[in-house]
Amino acid sequence: MKWSKYIILLCIVTLLTGCWDRRELGKTSIVTGMAVDKGDSLKYKLTIETTEAREMNVKTATGFAPSSVASLEGNTIGELAAKFNIVNATIPIYSHMRLLIISEELVEDGLLEFMDFFDRNRQIRDDFAIVIAKNGNAGDVLKVTNMYKKSASLKLFTQLNTMQKDWGGAPDVKLNDYTRIYSSEGQAPVIPAVEIVGDPKKGGSVENMKSEVPESEIDISSMGVLKNGKLAGYASLFEVRNMLFIQGKIKTTTLTANCEGGKKKFGYRITHSKTKVTAKEKNGIPNFYVKIKTEGSLDGTECSQKIGEPYAFEGYEESINTIMEKEIESFIKKTKEEYNADIFGFGDIFREQDYQHFKKYKDTWDDGYAKSKFHISFNAEIKRSGLRKDRMIMK
Known part of the structure; x- marks a missing residue:
């Protein structure tokens, strides 16, 4: 009986060990949004937005930019996501991503093979929203600051949800919805479309976030209809x-x-x-x-x-x-x-x-x-x- 207690105690101790893949918070950065454009020299250009926790909190904000936006070019999204430390000091964490923006050019050409990366990746959840950047670059959308959430991706994610619930002008399309409909025999996928209103360059400034009438903002404009993996046209709100x-x-x-x-x-x-x-x-x-x-x-x-x-x-x-x-x-x-x-x-x-x-x-x-x-x-x-x-x- 005495030995059995020791054996049980040893078994419990083994359960108290730390996580093998733990990472210190100070050495990581939370990715809230990703954007995919055509690359200038390689196939894709991936842009990520990481938030600065101190600037997102009213009590600790010092007036600096609330988020950081960086871009890299490569031939696969998996490769780009893994080597972002070329421009990023900390390790990107993708599990809290809220938004994926795809450029209109990519959808028109049907270059959506990269979606398999998001569907297959273990670190990325399937509950983020997907949008098309109409008449512009997808990466520019992540650079537009705002007063409500400060982060472009967090604001747009909330904007899509409230628009769908209160008026019905935006389909609620998450990754799992897109994947299910794309492989369906009896339905074609749709993706909400957004546009930058104003000057994209001025949208990235802190002053744009502080202004009563922003120089640049993101509007939900329409909905893209996909046919055989390519953009077939747009539908109004x-x-x-x-x-x-x-x-x-x-x-x-x-x-x-x-x-x-x-x-x-x-x-x-x-x-x-x-x-x-x-x-x-x-x-x-x-x-x-x-x-x-x-x-x-x-x-x-x-x-x-x-x-x-x-x-x-x-x-x-x-x-x-x-x-x-x-x-x-x-x-x-x-x-x-x-x-x-x-x-x-x-x-x-x-x-x-x-x-x-x-x-x-x-x-x-x-x-x-x-x-x-x-x-x-x-x-x-x-x-x-x-x-x-x-x-x-x-x-």
Whole structure:
């Protein structure tokens, strides 16, 4: 019994040893963002942003730059990530990366083979956002400072999340989403696109962060559609929202519709949204029935109708339904004719609900999508009128 206690104690002691791969905090730097451009002399140009912890904290900030941005050129991203100490004094830690920016030029040429590095690497998580740098270099995006988060990548990561949750103008695309959709038989991948507004050179200064009206900032501008690994075109923010309606990913948003007569407008704030898609083949043609049901409240009106009257909301709801059904149908038509790419995932739904007929399109879903028919039903239900019934001024 006595010896057994010693043996148990020795076993416990072995569990108290330190980590074999530990690194001192003072000798490391946290990478928050990475950008990939075409290289001038080699295949890729990799830019990383590392944050300075003291400058990120209000109590310890001294007024210096909150982050450091450095670039290297090479033929593989793995090689570049491993040798960044050519320009960086400390060891880069990639596990907390929040953003990957890809230049428009790379996406247009289909040079996205480097994505395998991020999908395969053990040190990089799969929950960072991916964006396209439209009309500019990806590395320049990481140089634009800001007041909110100071770090360009941290600010843009939060910006994408809040935009998607509050209005629906940005798809929530993380690495695991991109990888899953890229290998899908019935859906084409999409990536949010951002643009630098203003002078990129002035965006890297500390004064840009302190200014009430920054000389340079990053805007979410659109969404890139990929077809066979290349950029097929861009969709507007309103079209992105229509895609999210179909996918059932709208949390809250505000729609604008016409009053009776068409000259004045009113707003409809959606608080609940639910989408049901049914797929079946009829006479050799895939048919999709999309039913979108929303609930919300009146969010400001210029209309002359008195809201306190019975069935007063019926005209508002009919106007919303008509506009949204036309917009969604128009965008689906655009994806068929301009991109020839199913970005909604209708192919995956067809495979799940009618696999016997989907089998013939397994390797050629683009052909099936091109001839598919869509039946859109948008049902808006206004539950509340806000804090008052009628307009403050009736004219």
